[in-house]
Amino acid sequence: MIELDHASRWYAQVIGLNDVTCEIGPGVTALLGMNGAGKTTMMRLITGQLRPTTGKVRVFGMNPFANPEVYKLLGYCPDVDDFYEHMTGREFVELMARMSGMIPDEASSRTDRMLQRVGMAERADRKIGGYSKGMRQRIKLAQAMIHEPEVVLLDEPLNGLDPVGRREFIDLLAGFGEQGKIVLVSSHILFEVEQMTRSLLLLHRGRLLAVGDLRVIRELIDKHPHRIRIETTEPRTVAEKIAALPFVLSIQFDPSGRALEIQTKEADRFYSFLPTLSLECGLPIEGFSSPDNSLESVFGYLVDS
Amino acid sequence: MIRGFLVSTCLMDIARPQRVLGWGLLMVLLFGVGRLYLYVSPEEPVADAYNQLSSLLVYRVLMLGAAIFSASVIAQEVEQKTIVYLATRPIPRPDLILSRMAAAMIAVATLSLAAALSVSFSVYGREGLSNPYLLRDAKGLVVGSMAYVSLFTLTSLWMNRSMLVNLIFAFGWETIVANLSGNTYRLSIFTYLKAIAEKPTSSSGGPLSLLSGDRGVEFVSVSTAWGTMAVLTVACCWACAWWFQRFAYLPREDAE
Numbered sequence: 342m343i344e345l346d347h348a349s350r351w352y353a354q355v356i357g358l359n360d361v362t363c364e365i366g367p368g369v370t371a372l373l374g375m376n377g378a379g380k381t382t383m384m385r386l387i388t389g390q391l392r393p394t395t396g397k398v399r400v401f402g403m404n405p406f407a408n409p410e411v412y413k414l415l416g417y418c419p420d421v422d423d424f425y426e427h428m429t430g431r432e433f434v435e436l437m438a439r440m441s442g443m444i445p446d447e448a449s450s451r452t453d454r455m456l457q458r459v460g461m462a463e464r465a466d467r468k469i470g471g472y473s474k475g476m477r478q479r480i481k482l483a484q485a486m487i488h489e490p491e492v493v494l495l496d497e498p499l500n501g502l503d504p505v506g507r508r509e510f511i512d513l514l515a516g517f518g519e520q521g522k523i524v525l526v527s528s529h530i531l532f533e534v535e536q537m538t539r540s541l542l543l544l545h546r547g548r549l550l551a552v553g554d555l556r557v558i559r560e561l562i563d564k565h566p567h568r569i570r571i572e573t574t575e576p577r578t579v580a581e582k583i584a585a586l587p588f589v590l591s592i593q594f595d596p597s598g599r600a601l602e603i604q605t606k607e608a609d610r611f612y613s614f615l616p617t618l619s620l621e622c623g624l625p626i627e628g629f630s631s632p633d634n635s636l637e638s639v640f641g642y643l644v645d646s
Numbered sequence: 647m648i649r650g651f652l653v654s655t656c657l658m659d660i661a662r663p664q665r666v667l668g669w670g671l672l673m674v675l676l677f678g679v680g681r682l683y684l685y686v687s688p689e690e691p692v693a694d695a696y697n698q699l700s701s702l703l704v705y706r707v708l709m710l711g712a713a714i715f716s717a718s719v720i721a722q723e724v725e726q727k728t729i730v731y732l733a734t735r736p737i738p739r740p741d742l743i744l745s746r747m748a749a750a751m752i753a754v755a756t757l758s759l760a761a762a763l764s765v766s767f768s769v770y771g772r773e774g775l776s777n778p779y780l781l782r783d784a785k786g787l788v789v790g791s792m793a794y795v796s797l798f799t800l801t802s803l804w805m806n807r808s809m810l811v812n813l814i815f816a817f818g819w820e821t822i823v824a825n826l827s828g829n830t831y832r833l834s835i836f837t838y839l840k841a842i843a844e845k846p847t848s849s850s851g852g853p854l855s856l857l858s859g860d861r862g863v864e865f866v867s868v869s870t871a872w873g874t875m876a877v878l879t880v881a882c883c884w885a886c887a888w889w890f891q892r893f894a895y896l897p898r899e900d901a902e
Contacts, residue, residue, distance in 0.1 A: 385896065388734050389734070390730065390733055390734065390894060390895075390896055392894065406894075407739050409736040409737060409738050412734055412735055412736040412737075413736040415734070417730070417734045419730045419731075419897075421727045421730060423728055424728065425659075425728060427662065437731060439651055439655075440651075440652075440732070440735040440737060441735055441736060442648060442736060484731065488736075
């Protein structure tokens with residue numbers, strides 16, 4: 342169990358984390374927040390790289406700062422993309438295994454298994470300096486998991502992964518969660534987090550804004566008038582058709598003349614109407630998106646509420 | 647077991663082929679400078695020539711090596727952001743830093759002994775190994791490696807880009823202070839190393855003796871030198887271990 346009790350961390354006059362109290366148990370938990378929200382600070386406090394300025398951080402009841410007992414139970418995949426570039430992936434993971442206290446034979450066999458598990462077995466003997474971003478992420482995950490820790494912290498692990506890699510990574514994390522391990526994954530992309538877990542911590546400007554089920558956040562999004570942007574070459578004709586719909590609250594034209602933004606309280610009904618608009622009415626709809634699915638909107642709603 | 651592994655890993659990193667090649671070229675350069683020195687001052691006795699060159703070059707290599715290798719203990723890991731991997735492994739931080747310091751000390755001692763050998767062979771020719779001052783210098787260089795690495799590692803824990811400060815200390819402070827009158831010379835590590843190596847004062851005078859720190863008229867005794875260096879090294883090692891255990895070391899955000 343990871344516990345933060347009124348934990349704050351200041352960097353001179355700047356606050357990184359502000360009075361955060363929470364508990365993180367087994368399973369996958371997402372740490373969601375925009376860039377600069379305090380995700381990495383929170384990770385660094387839990388991994389004992391930083392001390393809290395005030396409050397307490399405990400991992401299985403122990404103070405994690407520079408505590409080898411905690412590091413036996415903890416694996417950390419940092420956000421930094423830096424390695425010993427002259428080493429091969431295998432050498433690096435094996436080095437980390439040895440530094441975790443394994444004897445050479447054990448380190449070697451575990452390295453083989455872990456490289457296989459993260460899909461790097463065939464490419465592990467190349468220098469890290471020549472790896473793609475995705476390969477580097479996999480090696481980072483391998484080094485974090487090499488000693489089979491009870492707690493795994495991953496700071497923005499999906500950055501740079503292709504869709505297939507993302508899927509594999511998410512499945513891997515789900516597997517760890519099912520094994521009863523505590524997995525904390527940070528991200529600034531709501532869509533990404535929804536694929537990983539329903540349990541989340543929402544950070545905004547260093548404060549813990551919400552804790553719990555992701556569905557609550559989703560309901561909050563749905564409660565507000567939903568904005569939908571439609572890209573079309575004929576915005577006036579599309580607006581004419583849409584204006585007749587009872588669930589559309591407002592329509593705004595984009596200055597570019599190639600898009601319009603509508604507000605609706607029933608997003609699902611509007612989305613189901615869109616194919617009709619395109620196919621039956623023959624209107625040229627080039628694309629649509631919802632700015633309200635962004636994290637900024639979620640934070641806006643939460644702060645308002 | 648982990649300490650031995652840490653020392654050997656750090657040594658292997660220091661002794662990567664490209665780096666060894668660079669230091670090898672420096673040894674060749676030292677040999678060439680030694681031959682050139684003999685060529686321009688053929689009347690000077692070889693013992694005096696060796697001692698002059700040793701103070702002038704070998705001890706500078708010692709200081710240069712210490713400044714560079716002490717940066718590899720922690721500062722370089724912070725700069726290249728790999729500190730995060732070291733700092734989150736189940737190794738007590740004092741063990742981590744002291745093991746890496748030990749590796750740096752071994753590397754600096756090896757490098758400076760190689761420099762001494764190079765100069766000795768350039769001055770004495772094939773009789774380089776029978777140079778009576780070589781063993782004395784070896785004592786000074788080994789003690790110097792420990793003293794400089796521990797001091798420079800401590801400064802690297804205190805400040806960013808400490809190598810510049812360490813180089814200024816090595817090539818500025820250590821040259822100037824050793825020549826000053828009064829008791830100021832006692833503030834230079836080089837003074838104590840010369841006492842441990844029982845180095846004779848240069849008879850040549852001139853700017854070279856200034857550079858080799860031979861202008862000071864006062865000397866410390868050998869026992870004082872050993873004691874002072876032992877206290878300095880132990881105090882710096884203890885301070886490094888305490889500091890590294892007490893304070894946070896994170897990847898430097900502005901480092902590229």
